Amino acid sequence: SYVLTQPPSVSVAPGQTARITCEGNNIGSESVHWYQQKPGQAPVLVLYYDSDRPSGIPERFSGSNSGNTATLTISRVEAGDEADYFCQVWGSSSEPYVFGTGTKVTVL
Amino acid sequence: QVQLQQSGPGLLKPSQSLSLTCVISGDSVSSNSAAWSWIRQSPSRGLEWLGRTFYRSNWFNDYAVSVKGRITINPDTSKNQFSLHLNSVTPEDTAVYYCARDPVGKGGYLDPWGQGTLVIVSS
Numbered sequence: 001s002y003v004l005t006q007p008p009s010v011s012v013a014p015g016q017t018a019r020i021t022c023e024g025n026n027i028g029s030e031s032v033h034w035y036q037q038k039p040g041q042a043p044v045l046v047l048y049y050d051s052d053r054p055s056g057i058p059e060r061f062s063g064s065n066s067g068n069t070a071t072l073t074i075s076r077v078e079a080g081d082e083a084d085y086f087c088q089v090w091g092s093s094s095e096p097y098v099f100g101t102g103t104k105v106t107v108l
Numbered sequence: 109q110v111q112l113q114q115s116g117p118g119l120l121k122p123s124q125s126l127s128l129t130c131v132i133s134g135d136s137v138s139s140n141s142a143a144w145s146w147i148r149q150s151p152s153r154g155l156e157w158l159g160r161t162f163y164r165s166n167w168f169n170d171y172a173v174s175v176k177g178r179i180t181i182n183p184d185t186s187k188n189q190f191s192l193h194l195n196s197v198t199p200e201d202t203a204v205y206y207c208a209r210d211p212v213g214k215g216g217y218l219d220p221w222g223q224g225t226l227v228i229v230s231s
Contacts, residue, residue, distance in 0.1 A: 094172075
């Protein structure tokens with residue numbers, strides 16, 4: 001099955017930029033979706049198809065995808081961005097939704 | 109705005125069956141484009157997709173290999189909801205269970221998610 005690897009944690013100061021990577025074999029040929037999950041809450045979609053934002057998601061959230069790495073970038077980080085972030089790709093008909101290992105973003 | 113509301117018991121004994129329901133508002137379980145999934149999350153396994161149901165002139169289901177043989181997902185068009193049944197649970201099935209919609213089906217993403225149900229399997 002397809003494996004998506006994320007760093008366990010990323011720390012960033014308020015106002016700075018956080019970059020969260022998602023590594024997978026030739027992931028650049030896939031569409032990558034990103035979710036934010038705050039403690040005790042369900043995941044929320046923050047980016048889809050690599051870089052599209054759902055309504056209500058700030059422009060501070062952006063994405064890129066090339067080669068073996070997809071990246072979620074959070075600019076001008078705020079305290080409210082502290083959460084776990086997961087990437088996801090379409091796998092196959094037998095495992096359509098493949099999730100990354102998750103990254104905990106801590107705002108210092 | 110699509111919303112998903114989950115319900116079902118949260119405490120089970122080993123060998124019992126898990127049953128959860130997800131009520132849909134703002135969309136239809138019979139949508140010809142969407143697909144309706146169950147996902148679980150635990151510290152040991154992370155986010156794990158379990159299965160889905162969708163309608164494309166007929167009803168279809170896909171199930172994860174890890175739970176195949178124990179899982180059934182059923183749509184209920186009269187109540188606009190879908191359900192998860194997982195048989196013969198063990199402590200390893202302890203997790204938070206979520207329902208979610210894929211608006212586009214193949215190649216898609218999951219949005220929105222239900223609120224989650226913590227299921228604990230313990231004797």
